[in-house]
Amino acid sequence: MNDWTVNLPDPAALYLQGKRLDEVECVIADLPGIARGKAVPASKFARQKYFHLPDSIFFQTITGDWGEAADDADGGFIERDMILKPDMSTATAAPWTGDWTLQVIHDAFDRKDRPVPYAPRNVLKxxxxxxxxxxxxxxxxxxxxxxxxxxxxxxxxxxxxxxxxxxxxxxxxxxxxxxxxxxxxxxxxxxxxxxxxxxxxxxxxxxxxxxxxxxxxxxxxxxxxxxxxxxxxxxxxxxxxxxxxxxxxxxxxxxxxxxxxxxxxxxxxxxxxxxxxxxxxxxxxxxxxxxxxxxxxxxxxxxxxxxxxxxxxxxxxxxxxxxxxxxxxxxxxxxxxxxxxxxxxxxxxxxxxxxxxxxxxxxxxxxxxxxxxxxxxxxxxxxxxxxxxxxxxxxxxxxxxxxxxxxxxxxxxxxxxxxxxxxxxxxxxxxxxxxxxxxxxxxxxxxxxxxxxx
Incomplete structure (x- = not known):
């Protein structure tokens, strides 16, 4: 086992007991509450402390179109990358998948390590x-x-x-x-x-x-x-x-x-x-x-x-x-x-x-x-x-x-x-x-x- 799996929440650890973890889904909720993110091999997740997604995921309508919500003072619509950090307390199984997969909710930060203010989980926090x-x-x-x-x-x-x-x-x-x-x-x-x-x-x-x-x-x-x-x-x-x-x-x-x-x-x-x-x-x-x-x-x-x-x-x-x-x-x-x-x-x-x-x-x-x-x-x-x-x-x-x-x-x-x-x-x-x-x-x-x- 990689070090990061040692402190998993009990249900996630039990789910993986005796199994080889194949994949980790790194997810974040957009404005409608749809899971956005990336699926990565478990070996890659073990090496990464964060990953990137563009802030534009929060400017999309439910149809996939765009609201003109980018801040002009911050460069306008340039799809700036956010830094997404895992909250390992949210690690949980994805039991419907064909292999052994975990999901982990991430929090969104900007390049100055400030919470992205329109990320829904940050709003609730x-x-x-x-x-x-x-x-x-x-x-x-x-x-x-x-x-x-x-x-x-x-x-x-x-x-x-x-x-x-x-x-x-x-x-x-x-x-x-x-x-x-x-x-x-x-x-x-x-x-x-x-x-x-x-x-x-x-x-x-x-x-x-x-x-x-x-x-x-x-x-x-x-x-x-x-x-x-x-x-x-x-x-x-x-x-x-x-x-x-x-x-x-x-x-x-x-x-x-x-x-x-x-x-x-x-x-x-x-x-x-x-x-x-x-x-x-x-x-x-x-x-x-x-x-x-x-x-x-x-x-x-x-x-x-x-x-x-x-x-x-x-x-x-x-x-x-x-x-x-x-x-x-x-x-x-x-x-x-x-x-x-x-x-x-x-x-x-x-x-x-x-x-x-x-x-x-x-x-x-x-x-x-x-x-x-x-x-x-x-x-x-x-x-x-x-x-x-x-x-x-x-x-x-x-x-x-x-x-x-x-x-x-x-x-x-x-x-x-x-x-x-x-x-x-x-x-x-x-x-x-x-x-x-x-x-x-x-x-x-x-x-x-x-x-x-x-």
């Missing part, structure tokens, strides 16, 4: 550090919803649910059905096997309300570690699905008339000195910090929607009565509100943000949600009165389209200061370029209803 500067340790627990669908090779064709074990398409309206989960048994078995090989602890898998829609809950923990896991899980789940002739999609709204897929984020904050949950007082009651965090979400989440709902499709999820919030009301054990307080004891009191879509970059979605809560804590924001009935009966108070969300994002200077002004500048440019690309596409709906009728 920045926000977490702001909490720690106050003596607070943020804790999150993400929930991942996704659809298993039939293979779709024609973008003009609607997406359909996958065929289950029974030979029938996956049925909708079967939330929490064990029989429905059993329909996807072979895919779920591979998800569990891959997760175990990678050392990830799944808190549970349930059938959601959509046809072929599943939810995976992860154990609570450090925000960066959990974002790493979601980043890895997206790839893991896609690979498991492909083994069984179906697709896994994390689109916010892949199928018409079905619920969308969310990445609900549970938040709590620990006092670093005492280990106490900041949301609970000595007698177990709700603290000012608890209410200020909620107030921050209500105040700043409209501007952060552009980050947690990053595509035009994201806004199709915010539909009344379709298991997605339409406003920022908050309530205790109320799944119709955008901000929900789950049932819990004082030690595990937490705030659930139900607005983020599963299509968001996990680093950026968690960073944006934490940033809103942080501003609420620092500014001592008070929330509105608790909403005790059906929040779908209330008014919608979040952006309905990406263009509107980007306008709010542009104006949110306080949010920019937390996430990082340079990240916000680049993100807005890339997303606006993406939106303008979409506006040039004529949809089937337009051709059907406008061609001969207007």
């Amino acid at each position: 920045r926000v977490v550090q702001l909490y720690r500067n106050q003596g607070w340790e943020p804790v999150v627990a993400p929930e991942m919803e996704f659809f298993l669908t039939a293979r779709n090779l024609d973008p003009a064709k609607p997406i359909e649910p996958m065929m289950g074990r029974s030979g029938r398409p996956a049925a909708a309206r079967q939330a929490y059905s064990m029989t429905a989960v059993d329909e996807f048994g072979p895919v779920i078995d591979d998800i569990y096997d891959f997760a175990e090989a990678q050392g990830f602890e799944i808190d549970g898998i349930t059938q959601e309300g959509g046809a072929g829609q599943l939810e995976i809950n992860l154990r609570h923990g450090d925000p960066v570690k959990l974002a790493d896991e979601v980043f890895y899980f997206k790839r893991l789940i896609r690979e498991a699905a492909l083994r069984h002739d179906c697709f896994a999609t994390f689109m916010a709204k892949p199928i018409e008339n079905e619920p969308g897929s969310a990445m609900h984020i549970h938040h709590s904050i620990m006092d670093m000195e005492t280990g106490r949950n900041l949301f609970s007082g000595p007698q177990g009651g709700e603290t000012d910090a608890f209410f200020h965090f909620i107030g921050g979400l209500q105040t700043y989440m409209p501007a952060a929607i552009a980050v947690i709902a990053p595509y035009v499709n994201s806004y199709r999820r915010y539909v009344k009565e379709h298991a997605a919030p339409i406003n920022l009301e908050w309530g205790r054990d109320n799944r119709t509100t955008g901000i929900r307080i789950p049932l819990s004891g004082p030690e595990s009191r937490r705030v659930e943000n139900r607005l983020a879509g599963m299509d968001c970059n996990p680093y950026l979605g968690i960073a944006a949600s934490l940033a809103c809560g942080y501003l609420g804590l620092m500014e001592e924001r008070r929330p509105s009165k608790q909403f005790k009935s059906d929040a779908y009966e209330g008014d919608a108070d979040i952006p309905q389209v990406l263009g509107q969300a980007l306008l709010l994002f542009d104006e949110a200077k306080a949010l920019h200061d937390v996430l990082g002004p340079e990240f916000c500048r680049v993100y807005a440019i890339v997303k606006r370029a993406e939106y303008e690309e979409f506006l040039q596409v004529i949809s089937p709906w337009e051709r059907e209803h406008l061609l001969l009728n207007v």
Whole structure:
């Protein structure tokens, strides 16, 4: 064994026990959360302390086009190389490959060894550090919803649910059905096997309300570690699905008339000195910090929607009565509100943000949600009165389209200061370029209803 393999995380070491490591995938998440990087022979990885990728990977739209986001003061669009350094605590198996392969997440630095400000993992680290500067340790627990669908090779064709074990398409309206989960048994078995090989602890898998829609809950923990896991899980789940002739999609709204897929984020904050949950007082009651965090979400989440709902499709999820919030009301054990307080004891009191879509970059979605809560804590924001009935009966108070969300994002200077002004500048440019690309596409709906009728 090479020296660098001696201190691998336990699951990675166990995966390689008695095996010869062939390859290492050096990866980093771009703005959409796609894994970019290089695959290198294990012998080469042992000799390299870092590798290079151009900073332009953060200027690309989801279609592969470019946003004009390069900084003219720094030479403009010259595709300057970043220095990517491995975080060996993230080393994990790639168990679907044909040989013995590890994946390692890297962090991006410039030539002066400064974190690249628009690298998503660096954005989240920045926000977490702001909490720690106050003596607070943020804790999150993400929930991942996704659809298993039939293979779709024609973008003009609607997406359909996958065929289950029974030979029938996956049925909708079967939330929490064990029989429905059993329909996807072979895919779920591979998800569990891959997760175990990678050392990830799944808190549970349930059938959601959509046809072929599943939810995976992860154990609570450090925000960066959990974002790493979601980043890895997206790839893991896609690979498991492909083994069984179906697709896994994390689109916010892949199928018409079905619920969308969310990445609900549970938040709590620990006092670093005492280990106490900041949301609970000595007698177990709700603290000012608890209410200020909620107030921050209500105040700043409209501007952060552009980050947690990053595509035009994201806004199709915010539909009344379709298991997605339409406003920022908050309530205790109320799944119709955008901000929900789950049932819990004082030690595990937490705030659930139900607005983020599963299509968001996990680093950026968690960073944006934490940033809103942080501003609420620092500014001592008070929330509105608790909403005790059906929040779908209330008014919608979040952006309905990406263009509107980007306008709010542009104006949110306080949010920019937390996430990082340079990240916000680049993100807005890339997303606006993406939106303008979409506006040039004529949809089937337009051709059907406008061609001969207007």
